[in-house]
Amino acid sequence: MDRRQLKTRSAIFQAFNKLLEKKHFNNITVQEILDEANVGRSTFYAHFETKDALLRELCTDIFDHIFSQELHSESSHDFSSSNHGLKEKITHLLYHMKDNKGNVQGVLSGESGELFMRYFKEYLMKMFEQYPQSIRQDIPREFALNHLVGSLAEAVKWWIADRMEMPPEELADCYLKLIGYDS
Amino acid sequence: MDRRQLKTRSAIFQAFNKLLEKKHFNNITVQEILDEANVGRSTFYAHFETKDALLRELCTDIFDHIFSQELHSESSHDFSSSNHGLKEKITHLLYHMKDNKGNVQGVLSGESGELFMRYFKEYLMKMFEQYPQSIRQDIPREFALNHLVGSLAEAVKWWIADRMEMPPEELADCYLKLIGYDS
DNA sequence: TTGATAATGCACAAAGTGTTCGATATAATC
DNA sequence: GATTATATCGAACACTTTGTGCATTATCAA
Structure with missing residues (x-):
């Protein structure tokens, strides 16, 4: 797996995890994950469907x-x-x-x-x-x-x-x- | 409590319950509840905040x-x-x-x-x-x-x-x- | 270095949210 | 039954979020 992919994937996981500590899953928006992970919108959807x-x-x-x-x-x-x-x-x-x-x-x-x-x-x-x-x-x-x-x-x-x-x-x-x- | 209120309230509950049998809470939209319950949008929000x-x-x-x-x-x-x-x-x-x-x-x-x-x-x-x-x-x-x-x-x-x-x-x-x- | 591919940023349509307001319908009261 | 109060309707509204597309840039593997 490409280093770039691993990097973004782990950045997203980490950001998501951090947000889950504070608020409920339902109230977390994709945009928040993007901001927290410092990742582009299209990049997110290239990795995860939903x-x-x-x-x-x-x-x-x-x-x-x-x-x-x-x-x-x-x-x-x-x-x-x-x-x-x-x-x-x-x-x-x-x-x-x-x-x-x-x-x-x-x-x-x-x-x-x-x-x-x-x-x-x-x-x-x-x-x-x-x-x-x-x-x-x-x-x-x-x-x-x-x-x-x-x-x-x-x-x-x-x-x-x-x-x-x-x-x-x-x-x-x-x-x-x-x-x-x-x- | 007004009969009309009881009626819509129970209609919403019933519709919501019916939808919960089929799909996950997260994937149920307010619009779907409205359609199923035959209730206006503003009426719903007069009863429930979210x-x-x-x-x-x-x-x-x-x-x-x-x-x-x-x-x-x-x-x-x-x-x-x-x-x-x-x-x-x-x-x-x-x-x-x-x-x-x-x-x-x-x-x-x-x-x-x-x-x-x-x-x-x-x-x-x-x-x-x-x-x-x-x-x-x-x-x-x-x-x-x-x-x-x-x-x-x-x-x-x-x-x-x-x-x-x-x-x-x-x-x-x-x-x-x-x-x-x-x- | 070079070819491949991942990430970016921006724009976009589509869907959903929550609110407002005048008109209408229905309940409670006299 | 007439009157008053109020619940519902429906349509419009601004707003947020979603998921996709595409040209551009950056990074990786060889």
């Missing part, structure tokens, strides 16, 4: 990076502990998010959090699908899976809104306790 | 109605069962949602589900704040509360997307089991 496409690509970029290890590491199926390595995976995930705090803060926190959740849960779903059902066998798997994913997404959102003050290990512990996966 | 205000008022209308009993009934503090009447409250809530299926479907299901969640969770939070901490005392109350509210909201959203096929009692049971509130 504002929605921009959000989609930003989320894909971020989550592909953050989840890369979690989704492909084989160390996940460690049956020595009862949670099958799930705690380790979640902890890693949280550390990666903390490392990429600058890149994710705008998307995750702020008024547009709901938009990010849609994408975030897609990735979490992929992660959880590898795991066996939790302790409760008397509940439809589809329902339980939805619960696990939704709860973790909510927990992470809460954690970020709280400025990531709780240590990742502690958050993972709390979460696993609440979903009954820790015994 | 499209966001319309959404807010619609959610307030719906949830005020659905939660009215849950939030004010004194029967909630029945300590005969371990869950302190929580199951009954949730069951009632789900029945009310089912009764108002026509009014809520557009807002709840479809592409704009995230928008509804924000308001829904506000009401759920009020409902849960009356209740004591769950079994786990080793978790920050703020975190646990967020978990309870978030999980229920996700469960209900899943239930609606699944066309409310699971009986309310069963959903309440599953949920209470998953959050460890049933023992």
Whole structure:
């Protein structure tokens, strides 16, 4: 990929992210992104079809990076502990998010959090699908899976809104306790 | 309130709801609402400041109605069962949602589900704040509360997307089991 | 250096927004 | 039923935003 393209692309992402920290996605205009990124109008549309496409690509970029290890590491199926390595995976995930705090803060926190959740849960779903059902066998798997994913997404959102003050290990512990996966 | 006002107000709500079933909030124009509701442009702006205000008022209308009993009934503090009447409250809530299926479907299901969640969770939070901490005392109350509210909201959203096929009692049971509130 | 291509800036049509105002229709009151 | 109040209509308006087109300039890869 051309250096010029990479440069503008990252400038747009950065500007967009910065704006997302301050205001809601709906109230951000393309013009504002252009001004913030110092990029021409036609250049923007050469890269992204719409504002929605921009959000989609930003989320894909971020989550592909953050989840890369979690989704492909084989160390996940460690049956020595009862949670099958799930705690380790979640902890890693949280550390990666903390490392990429600058890149994710705008998307995750702020008024547009709901938009990010849609994408975030897609990735979490992929992660959880590898795991066996939790302790409760008397509940439809589809329902339980939805619960696990939704709860973790909510927990992470809460954690970020709280400025990531709780240590990742502690958050993972709390979460696993609440979903009954820790015994 | 003037009959004419009630008429247009409900016409706008109905039209908006219908549109929300098909497309995302962001992509719905005021003009479309006007056409669908058969209402003049100036009339719309006499009722609602913006499209966001319309959404807010619609959610307030719906949830005020659905939660009215849950939030004010004194029967909630029945300590005969371990869950302190929580199951009954949730069951009632789900029945009310089912009764108002026509009014809520557009807002709840479809592409704009995230928008509804924000308001829904506000009401759920009020409902849960009356209740004591769950079994786990080793978790920050703020975190646990967020978990309870978030999980229920996700469960209900899943239930609606699944066309409310699971009986309310069963959903309440599953949920209470998953959050460890049933023992 | 040279050919390719990305970015720029400007102009443009099209769509959407929110407001104004006189005319009309409909409700509430006597 | 006549009167008064007011909600709605509809058309016009200025304004913002959007997405596209195109000639010009700058930058990259070889």
